[in-house]
Amino acid sequence: MESDLVVALGGELSEYEINLLVRNFIDTPNKFMTTESSKLSGLIKKPLDAIGEIKLQLIKRHIKFQTLYQRNEDIMSISQYGTGIETLDRMLKNILLPLQDNRVWELCGIIGTGKTELLYTLAVNFVCKSKCTQEVLFIDTKNDFSVRRVHDILRERKLNKDDRDNALRAIKVIEVHTELTILAVLEELYKKLRAERTSPNIRLVLVDSLPACRVGFSSDDERWESCCLLTQLASLVRRLATQYHVAFVIGNLCFSQQDENVNPDTYNYGYCDDSQPQTLQQDRLMLGRYWSTVSTLRLALEHPQNTNCSDDDIRLVKVLKNCYGPSGETCLVRITDAGVV
Amino acid sequence: MYESCLDTFNNESANQKITTGIKELDDYLHGGIALRKITEFVSKSGNGKTQMCLQLSLNVQRPKSLGGLEGKALYIDTRQDFNPLRLKELATHLESRWGKVIPELNATKMVQNVNYVCCPNVPKLIANILSLDRFLSEQPDIKLIVIDSLSFSLRMIEEIAERNSVLFELHNNMRRLLRNNDVALVVTNELTHRLVRNRFTISPALGDFHGHLLNERIWFSRAQNSCHGILVGKTLQSHKLIGLFKIKHDGINNAIDRTHGNHKAAKRTKMSL
Incomplete structure (x- = not known):
């Protein structure tokens, strides 16, 4: 069964890199986001800019904003x-x-x-x-x-x-x-x-x-x-x-x-x-x-x-x-x- | 899990009350003093609180065949002001009314049915309240507990925080007592002056939170023609006059016959707390 991290980062990181993270107890998207970028960079040997970009993509995919119009529809109910x-x-x-x-x-x-x-x-x-x-x-x-x-x-x-x-x-x-x-x-x-x-x-x-x-x-x-x-x-x-x-x-x-x-x-x-x-x-x-x-x-x-x-x-x-x-x-x-x- | 109002309403009609002997007050209270509730009488000295407590101690013994509870009373006296002769006088009058129904319920028996305990200080009062659970289990016929007066000994405690703490403790135990026993609790309280919003106003002693925890507060006032007024409501600002009564040798009576417009007459009478 695929872990949450594979689902979240399967596009950006290889299987080897994800396994490296899991072995270091970074096994959820939340832990990935809260771990310092420099530590992640050291683990999976990627530049800091690339780590920052991955985190940004993760935020874009998982945080959904609601428009005021949609909220208003909730209120109307x-x-x-x-x-x-x-x-x-x-x-x-x-x-x-x-x-x-x-x-x-x-x-x-x-x-x-x-x-x-x-x-x-x-x-x-x-x-x-x-x-x-x-x-x-x-x-x-x-x-x-x-x-x-x-x-x-x-x-x-x-x-x-x-x-x-x-x-x-x-x-x-x-x-x-x-x-x-x-x-x-x-x-x-x-x-x-x-x-x-x-x-x-x-x-x-x-x-x-x-x-x-x-x-x-x-x-x-x-x-x-x-x-x-x-x-x-x-x-x-x-x-x-x-x-x-x-x-x-x-x-x-x-x-x-x-x-x-x-x-x-x-x-x-x-x-x-x-x-x-x-x-x-x-x-x-x-x-x-x-x-x-x-x-x-x-x-x-x-x-x-x-x-x-x-x-x-x-x-x-x-x-x-x-x-x-x-x-x-x-x-x-x-x-x-x-x-x- | 939850009881609906309809269930409560259907069961409530079976609840019995202790009649006060004053028609208007009984009507207001839907029959009299309710069991499992705290009722407070408040007034200046000499307006009938103790007389009403003595009368209730006897009224609780009213035979079941006359719609009463046929119970007994416990009188907790903090002022050392209990008058057994007056109680006997009231009982003698009731004997002439109830004796026809239950001949063995004579005045002496009625006085014996009023248990008395003197609590001249706060530790004794607390000790007595705490031991009431055991006492009531031994004497299940007791349906009325009177504390005359609740504020008298508490007001001797000068430190406000300590007084409040004791009052809370008493309330907590009284509420527990009423939850576990089919008994009515009547307390008396005095009026005092209090500075509220830079003005001295008359209000019952022991503060607003005490008033909040009461189920009923009944005020007695002095009116014309040696009558006393009965007012209901939690505060002086919100109380309403509901009737008049007179204290006579034979007990507490309605001051004016209801058929002659007691309510209107009561409203006309000048009241003085």
Whole structure:
């Protein structure tokens, strides 16, 4: 059977020269490329210029660039779901970043702003829009998932019992308590998608919320272990998003800069998100600086500062970070019995 | 591998709750305090947190024939403020209501069904929480654990990092306990002043992350006519008034008859945290 090196360099080098290389443990095109040209020249007795030319030919044959037109065709095949919340979708359309396959988003806010409510709404809107053909996986880390609330949202939308049951069937819930368990759940999902069996048709994963499953890590060693797990988790999320087009919305918690009960060393595991100059008006994110680089879009849910806004159910959604365009866009949403609208 | 919402929804109706005795609060909580969840009562001193905890310690014993759990309670007292005479007074009233159904459930029996442990400092509190698994396996009838108050002893730790570390440890163990046992956990917390964005605001003690880990936070406030207001929501900014109650000799009662527009009356009543 021909080796990779024979296939790659059969035209440029003789069989004798290839055997010489193999005997010196240069048996793959990659090793040939990474070995110094002077060493190769000494082995196969060819001038340096000739070695350089061979390497150039190898690059030309094996590295294929994709044109923007071809890339655009790939992009066109991606499904766009939308959030189902009119004002939010309009804002996301303005920044050319609708909710679609392979998005990794982060939803943050201080406690009591309605993050969980927004995640419920995203789950309901997603399954309703796909006519329950695609499923949502809701990862609940706070032991707080209220199926009754989801049911109430569906009922408020005047869906009949069959549609409600189908929607509830399409929302899968799993309760996890540690980062290790989240990793295990996502690994399992990855394996199933890779095996292409009667795979779960899960296209959206919602996590409520990531900081809550890190409460067990209190000592310094445990916090460092937690950082390692966070890195693994980020990598797995990216793999699922890019290879299998699963979209993620991950809940995170903000805390006030002056909250004396929040010590960044304790909560942020030594990684404060100080990548941007912070003012006293800004809140800080949990999970640290590394995690802040994982998501491509970070949405913040806030109480509107405008005092004219007397309605307690109004929330301001703000784009805190956008890897592909402008940030700082805002829109208002309302928390109602029928979810966030 | 994954459970669908429909499966959970169909199984949920069988779940039992501990009634609070306040109609509006029970309605909001879909029947009462849920098992396997952490519920926090927060208010200024004297607004009814301890009274509610005592009442729940008895309500958990409600006979099954009346839709109750017929369980027992464990009362963890960190403030050394437990009043057995008040508990007996509440039990005597309940005896007159439940005695017709189960004659042997008299006031003395009800008081005996409330296990009490005093934890005046943090090491004792942690030791007790850690030993609860064993205690619950010996006493499977216990359906309610009350910690009155969670913040009292924790706030004695001046070093913030150490306080957070202890709080995390407690939360971790409490969450494990709730995963393994069919029991409800009720904790009380105090209000404190906090500097947020250069302004002092009133907020519950122990910080936002503690609030994030709770399943329900219920606020009690003082209202007019010796009534107390019930508010729900994680923060002061997002809470909502849902009803009023009165603390009487016979226990906690709805302040205004629902048929007379309790909700509207409650909204009109001036509230003061």
